[in-house]
Every structure is written in C-alpha cells, then in structure tokens.
Amino acid sequence: MAVDLSQLIEAGIYPNADAAIQDALRVLWQERPAVRIEVAAYRYRNEDISLSKAAALAGVSFDRMKEILAGRGIALRLGPETIDEALEEAEVLRRVLSGA
Numbered sequence: 001m002a003v004d005l006s007q008l009i010e011a012g013i014y015p016n017a018d019a020a021i022q023d024a025l026r027v028l029w030q031e032r033p034a035v036r037i038e039v040a041a042y043r044y045r046n047e048d049i050s051l052s053k054a055a056a057l058a059g060v061s062f063d064r065m066k067e068i069l070a071g072r073g074i075a076l077r078l079g080p081e082t083i084d085e086a087l088e089e090a091e092v093l094r095r096v097l098s099g100a
Contacts, residue, residue, distance in 0.1 A: 005017055005020055005021075008020050009049070017071060028065075033058075033059060036057060036058045036059050037058045037060070037068060038061075039057065039058075040054040040055070040057040040058035040065070041054070041058075041068060041074060044056065044069060044074065045069075045074050050075065050077075051066065051077070051078065054077060064099060
C-alpha cells in the first residue's frame with residue numbers, strides 16, 4: 001500500500017513536503033549503508049573531497065574506503081601530484097613547525 005506525500009501532510013505528520021522529504025532522506029541515509037558508499041564514491045570521483053572525508057561520509061574506515069574506490073577503478077589521490085604541490089606542502093609544514 002503506497003502512501004501519498006500529501007496524505008502525510010494532511011494527517012499532520014509533516015508540516016510540508018520539504019520536511020517529509022528531508023526525513024525520508026535521513027532515514028534512507030541511516031538505513032542503507034550502500035547509499036552512503038555510493039554518494040561518497042561519487043563525490044570523491046567528481047568533487048574535490050579527500051579520501052578521509054569520503055570515508056567519513058561513507059561510514060567506513062580510511063583503508064576500507066581505499067579498497068572500495070580501487071575496486072571501482074577510481075584512481076586514488078594520495079599525496080601531492082606535482083613537485084610544486086610537494087614543495088608547497090613542505091613549506092607549509094616548515095611554517096607550522098616553526099610556529100610562524
């Protein structure tokens with residue numbers, strides 16, 4: 001038996017469609033780990049989020065997220081990609097360690 005969104009609002013369960021949809025998405029996020037993993041893999045591949053952020057989003061460990069991404073053929077971005085990026089990271093580290 002399907003329930004129509006308008007019935008949930010008319011019954012006073014939700015004040016409006018946005019509230020009902022947000023609650024449905026929250027439950028989906030909590031109850032379907034595969035959805036979290038899919039979203040995390042998508043965002044890692046298509047956005048500039050780190051492996052750590054992807055793992056946190058998916059609700060898995062850093063190492064498990066690496067395995068998931070590698071298993072899907074998604075290139076891992078670990079460390080600097082160019083010499084300039086490495087030098088910049090080294091300079092930031094020097095400043096942090098020197099207290100500047």
